[in-house]
Amino acid sequence: MSDGKDDKTRINRVITRSGDDGRTGLADGSRIAKDHPRIQALGALDELNSGLGVLRARALDDDLDALLERVQHLLFDLGGELAVPGTVTLTDDDLVEVESQADMLNAELAPLKEFVLPGGHPDAAWCHHCRTVARRAERDLIAVGDDDQVNPVSRAVLNRVGDLLFVMARAINLRTGTDEPQWVRRQDR
Template structure:
């Protein structure tokens, strides 16, 4: 068994000549003036709408990573990993302005996954309060982060060209995470708390 510490293994792997180094330095000091670089070589302010959108996508991806750290069913774990991959794809589009990677095929895929999940769920009679078990509650949190990422992308799209499919995917993602949270509670046999009208409380 290799006794090399994990962080040293990572360094050794990145130095192999037969492997292409993707990122060889994390601390660059080039952003100390409040500017950051895009993949096309241009530099923009760190509070530019494009960077705000990228940061929101990164935050969403991290939140999904925390969700995957929960003991989820295998089918949901695979689905969330696919979502994380797509978020990186959208980030790649934003890092190179006026490019489009995602197509209607991904949009159809996310909609079909939503249909499969929805088929397992009982109909909603009232609004659902975010919560349930810990896994579902975090999934609801991911949903709200997804909605914020969508808003940031809409802000950017008002100023610059954005792939409309990516906008649609983020919109569907918020819906998907909502029904996924419901499914997690259903499979765990955890009751959903529903909003009760004020006059009925």
């Protein structure tokens, strides 16, 4: 008979050794290979969310920090969909929210005349890095959909998050007065 202390310790353990065989558990109790497309997508979401956490640890404008916090929550919701196959959490309202936030930031910016190179202010450069992770997470999510059903809204939200991060990088460069690096055609370099 347990006094409850061992049970609580077991529940709170980080090191479980249950993944040593190359498989991991989903929230529904099923176990799949760690290189399964679903786990790849979860890993990319985790990497993106961690990158956004690094960005938020910087001294961002309050509106950008609040926006990134909302995006982090959306990414956890999306991860929940992946962790419990068949679950649908994200809705069209989430898609509209991310898209409208990107549009609001984009309204601050001059139209693009050339391709933007990642860089400028360090926070803008980190936004670009997060954008590339978002694009990989989107590709990984699409790969999951090849075998398993994936919420199409979640794919679209992840696509818009990439767009939002691109626009945010440009907005950070503008707000900080940092020149935005642009691609220069080979013949003009």
